[in-house]
Amino acid sequence: MVKCRLQRWVFLLVFFFTVFINFSNGHEISLGTKLELIHRHGRNLHNEVQPTSQLERLTQLLQSDTVRINAISQKLSLNHRRRTSTNRRNVQEGTSIYNLACTNGTRIHNLNVSGEMSMNSGADFGTGQYFVHFEVGSPVQKLLLIADTGSDLTWMNCKYRCRGGDKCKRSLNKGGTFQADISSSFRTLPCSSRMCRVKLADLFSLARCPSAKDPCAYDYRYNDGSSALGLFAKEKVTFTLTDGRKARLHNVLVGCSESTNGPSLQIADGIMGLGYSNYSFALRAAKKFGGKFSYCLVDHLSSNNVSSYLIFGSHNDTSLKLNKIRYTELVLGVLPTFYALNIRGISIGGTMLDIPHEVWDVNGLGGTILDSGTSLTSLVPPAYEPVMAALKKSLSNFSNLNLDIGQLQYCFNSTGFDESLVPRLIFHFEDGARFRPAVKSYVIDVDVGVKCLGFVLANWPGPSVIGNIMQQNYFWEFDIKNSRLGFGSSTCI
Structure with a gap:
């Protein structure tokens, strides 16, 4: 009888620790x-009032983006760029909670x-x-x-x-x-x-x-x-x-x-x-x-x-389906609180655009961040102008509608449009990795029969921002421990 009770208590304890796992400082798992x-x-x-049309929806996102981009520019103005590699080490050491x-x-081990x-x-x-x-x-x-x-x-x-x-x-x-x-x-x-x-x-x-x-x-x-x-x-x-x-x-x-x-x-x-x-x-x-x-x-x-x-943790234990993951350096601690990237340039249709190096220099006046809170991708003028020019050239057969939709500067009648008409845009990283977003992520739907080039101007000097529409249908892994960014195309479901 005593043995039976003991077994029941052991079972209950094991069950309890299986259902509720409690964290304490200092153990990585x-x-x-x-x-x-x-x-x-x-x-x-x-109870938020939802937009009644795609145009109204995009207008709301543009209003949000305008404030967001201005906020990022202010935060990363020259007199606020005070973090160094020493700060980066302090951040990592100060939060060592593995x-x-x-x-x-x-201790609990091997819980995959x-x-x-x-x-x-x-x-x-x-x-x-x-x-x-x-x-x-x-x-x-x-x-x-x-x-x-x-x-x-x-x-x-x-x-x-x-x-x-x-x-x-x-x-x-x-x-x-x-x-x-x-x-x-x-x-x-x-x-x-x-x-x-x-x-x-x-x-x-x-x-x-x-x-x-x-x-x-x-x-x-x-x-x-x-x-x-x-x-x-x-x-x-x-x-x-x-x-x-x-x-x-x-x-x-x-x-x-x-x-x-x-x-x-x-x-x-x-x-x-x-x-x-x-x-x-x-x-x-x-x-x-x-x-x-x-x-x-x-x-x-x-x-x-x-x-x-x-x-949080490994995506391998989830039901997420994605294609081959590529990796590039995740620049931490240089542009305060943001996740920055070392970009070498942008190509369109296989041709590298003539964009000055300082546009991408995270240690200088420019840089690029990956941001979940901004919808559209913003580029500083030395990058924005050649990107827009190259894409407009491929759309010259479509009527420019001259619409007034916030910062979107080029919208067209999309009747007869096919994505194959648009040369592919690729972000090239310094270490050789390449990010190739879908055409629908930068030639975006605005209304029935209307599409726009989904780029807006960022302030210069300042960073460019890869927004969440450009990131859609991609998996993004922020590997803070190893200072690298993983990404791969996915349906995300």
Whole structure:
């Protein structure tokens, strides 16, 4: 009888540790998670009014892009390019969190699972275009965050020290706002700490500190005028692994935003910071899952029920189907928080365009970044002009409609159009890798019988941006540990 009871207890313990895997600092593992990505116009998110036509849809994206591109240019202006290779090492060393352990401290090995977060895209003006479901706190509260590769801080709409009694508890099930008082794992950072005064200064921590134990506050500002005012805290994040099990990541830096303002912050419950910086969620989660994260974006005109995914860990453990993956260097820490690339040039129809080298120089006045939060690809004038000229030449038999659609400068009557008429555009990287986007990613549908060349002007000096429409139907793996970018064509489903 005693033996039977002992066996039952052993079974329960094994079951418990199988279902819930808890993370602690210092252990790298092969586990991963996959989250669904929701496109802004893919579903009716938070009762957002959806565009009634493709033209209206594109107009909204252009408005968002205009602010986004200006924000990137401001952020990367010459007086802000202060990060060096030393900063890069500090970022990597400061977030060395490769260990996984059970609650009893036992190491777990050889768990060949990846994790995914479904990802859908959102109505931002300067933050990001895709939404991701986020499970945080104890007990778990579910929120919808904008996944932004250009942001540092992960924050959510939040109520702290709620004094509504049962009203606070009832609001837990309503969603949209994180109830900090209900979470037993929520821990604020003291304003007197060095972390608040020094380390979080780049995340807009405030100098005010009424008493040593008061929480560290922030006033996070975006270049479109939006802002989030709140408190820094450590919290627990829960993942669903690809084999169905649950995993928890402890002591994740989050922002509890009690007040927000601005158009970019009205639709989601907050921002998931996926930029390259010490305290971004991307580095914290990716390094728990083998030092990498990835996403694959379905065609932006796909039907509403088609999803893409944000993956932390190996894509090999997912159902994702893709062609041969190519790799190129991922330039980290030079253009602050952004993921930069070493591009050698652009060819169209097999001919390299005459574009000055300084346009692509990430250590000089130019450079190129890969950004999930910008829809259209922006090129600085010395690159934009030859690209547009070469593509217009192939479309000379189609009527130029001279439409006024934001920054799109060339739209045409697409009656009789065939993609084979357009010479293929290729991005060439310094190390020999080549990215060959589909024609539909740069000759884009605007309305019935109308197509436009999907490039907009970026500010010079400044970086060019490869936007998410150019990235569609490709898998992109950000291998932070090895400073490389993997990419391969895919249906993303």
